[in-house]
Amino acid sequence: MGAYFSGIFSGLWSLFVGMGITFREFFSPTVTVQYPYETLKMTARYRGHIELIADEEGKPNCVVCGMCEKACPSSCITLAGEKPEGAKKKVLTGYHLDFTKCSLCGSCVESCNFNAIEFSREYNLASTRKEDFHFDLLQRLKDRNS
Amino acid sequence: MSAPIRIRPDETFTLNVGPQHPATHGVLRVKMEMDGEYIVNAETVIGYIHRMHEKMGELKTYPQFLMNLSRMDYLGALGYSHGHVLLIEKAAGIEVPERAEYIRAITVELNRIASHLFWFGAFVMDLGGFSPLMYALQDREYILDMLEAVTGSRLTYSYYRFGGLYNDVDDDFIAAARRFIPRMRTSMKKYHKLVTGNIIFKKRLEGIAPLSPEIIRKYGATGAVARGSGINFDVRKNEPYSVYPEFDFDIPVFHECDSLARYKVRMAEIEQSLRIIEQGLDKLPGGPIMPEKKKPIKIAPGDYYQAVETARGSFGIRLVSDGGKTPYRLKLRSPTYSNMHLFDESCRGMLIMDALAFMGSLDLVIPEIDR
Numbered sequence: 001m002g003a004y005f006s007g008i009f010s011g012l013w014s015l016f017v018g019m020g021i022t023f024r025e026f027f028s029p030t031v032t033v034q035y036p037y038e039t040l041k042m043t044a045r046y047r048g049h050i051e052l053i054a055d056e057e058g059k060p061n062c063v064v065c066g067m068c069e070k071a072c073p074s075s076c077i078t079l080a081g082e083k084p085e086g087a088k089k090k091v092l093t094g095y096h097l098d099f100t101k102c103s104l105c106g107s108c109v110e111s112c113n114f115n116a117i118e119f120s121r122e123y124n125l126a127s128t129r130k131e132d133f134h135f136d137l138l139q140r141l142k143d144r145n146s
Numbered sequence: 147m148s149a150p151i152r153i154r155p156d157e158t159f160t161l162n163v164g165p166q167h168p169a170t171h172g173v174l175r176v177k178m179e180m181d182g183e184y185i186v187n188a189e190t191v192i193g194y195i196h197r198m199h200e201k202m203g204e205l206k207t208y209p210q211f212l213m214n215l216s217r218m219d220y221l222g223a224l225g226y227s228h229g230h231v232l233l234i235e236k237a238a239g240i241e242v243p244e245r246a247e248y249i250r251a252i253t254v255e256l257n258r259i260a261s262h263l264f265w266f267g268a269f270v271m272d273l274g275g276f277s278p279l280m281y282a283l284q285d286r287e288y289i290l291d292m293l294e295a296v297t298g299s300r301l302t303y304s305y306y307r308f309g310g311l312y313n314d315v316d317d318d319f320i321a322a323a324r325r326f327i328p329r330m331r332t333s334m335k336k337y338h339k340l341v342t343g344n345i346i347f348k349k350r351l352e353g354i355a356p357l358s359p360e361i362i363r364k365y366g367a368t369g370a371v372a373r374g375s376g377i378n379f380d381v382r383k384n385e386p387y388s389v390y391p392e393f394d395f396d397i398p399v400f401h402e403c404d405s406l407a408r409y410k411v412r413m414a415e416i417e418q419s420l421r422i423i424e425q426g427l428d429k430l431p432g433g434p435i436m437p438e439k440k441k442p443i444k445i446a447p448g449d450y451y452q453a454v455e456t457a458r459g460s461f462g463i464r465l466v467s468d469g470g471k472t473p474y475r476l477k478l479r480s481p482t483y484s485n486m487h488l489f490d491e492s493c494r495g496m497l498i499m500d501a502l503a504f505m506g507s508l509d510l511v512i513p514e515i516d517r
Contacts, residue, residue, distance in 0.1 A: 011346075017343065017344075021336060022277050022340075025277075031287075043295045043298070045296065045297070045298040046298050071209070072210075103302070104302070105212065106312070107209065107210065110312070
């Protein structure tokens with residue numbers, strides 16, 4: 001009989017202790033960000049998909065050395081370049097990123113010795129079509145410049 | 147009109163839990179032979195999320211395989227990366243700057259707390275308590291924010307490099323980590339009051355699913371599962387690596403062998419990890435985070451092994467090299483693979499609700515089992 005009542009009492013006590021803690025949470029400050037109405041700024045080191053860096057004239061820094069292409073574990077990057085008559089360096093004619101295969105490891109950015117690629121801060125990337133994730137980075141750079 | 151169904155008293159039925167079931171926390175399938183609510187026999191079936199990480203290890207060059215390790219255990223990714231870089235550094239004879247090793251230890255411990263917090267929330271939710279999950283995730287969020295600012299990613303960090311780190315930590319990180327420690331200690335008191343002392347919680351776990359030290363040894367279980375059964379084994383103490391010998395911390399061991407003991411081990415581990423982080427921040431030396439000269443990875447033919455203590459147990463990685471650009475064989479010994487296989491034998495005769503609580507106490511992460 002005594003065990004019966006002490007069982008009820010300890011159960012009720014346990015309930016009140018728990019309720020007390022959850023009740024206190026009502027008065028703790030709200031920390032939830034109401035996405036998509038509010039958004040946070042991405043951190044400086046956030047790894048989004050890659051983007052080409054341009055020099056002062058708006059031309060890409062890339063010299064088509066192919067280091068990023070080699071470093072990529074999933075072969076996402078395809079480069080195209082040509083050497084115009086009389087020029088010393090190669091000129092980038094196409095930088096294709098297959099973002100469907102990219103896992104954002106950052107090997108490409110790390111392997112680049114010419115400060116030619118960086119991470120973007122983009123994260124709102126949703127689409128129902130696969131083709132939307134095949135990025136022509138050169139075209140994107142031109143669009144940004146214009 | 148059909149005849150009424152008659153069940154023979156000795157008849158059992160098969161219950162399929164998973165592969166898509168909230169209680170298994172991933173694509174794990176458990177085929178249970180049931181007698182009413184009691185389990186007669188159970189069989190865990192894996193293979194639904196196999197991604198051939200070991201094969202990828204053979205095909206990719208050493209640096210290219212780095213990011214795969216963060217994708218095995220998505221809750222405690224840094225511990226796995228740590229094992230991989232330590233192995234390659236050992237095999238290739240790369241010196242790691244002291245600062246890098248300290249930052250590795252601090253971030254691994256932060257990640258361990260994050261992993262345990264998520265487990266804590268999910269485990270209590272398995273038992274029917276919802277609010278602790280929200281509180282645990284809020285605390286975990288502070289860690290994820292800290293790690294995101296440093297590594298650039300929230301879960302799949304791929305932060306360590308052979309010989310050092312990808313990025314150095316800044317003052318903001320150190321300040322945030324220092325702020326986090328007292329906050330987490332206050333939260334731990336709250337969790338103990340809210341959950342550990344709760345009568346329903348205790349009655350669901352106390353004496354349930356006892357795992358004898360013999361069965362632990364038989365299946366090679368490690369981590370909190372082994373330490374909840376009185377086996378004092380932690381790779382950080384038993385086979386010290388990195389800068390762990392410099393830290394003063396204890397290995398929590400409980401001898402009750404039940405689900406509650408495994409819970410207590412993990413909760414005590416959070417407190418010990420906080421101690422390590424505190425000491426790491428105090429001792430953090432200056433200097434570089436990468437060796438000055440970056441050399442291409444060249445590994446002499448041979449057999450190499452490195453074990454580390456991750457949030458789930460002892461993770462081992464074995465490399466057989468033939469001197470080439472890629473490994474000849476790369477074996478990943480995942481701790482939960484061994485921990486999970488206990489389940490088949492131990493859950494016989496258990497009520498299904500107890501078995502699900504038991505499964506929660508094993509802290510299974512399916513992509514890590516199925517690597």
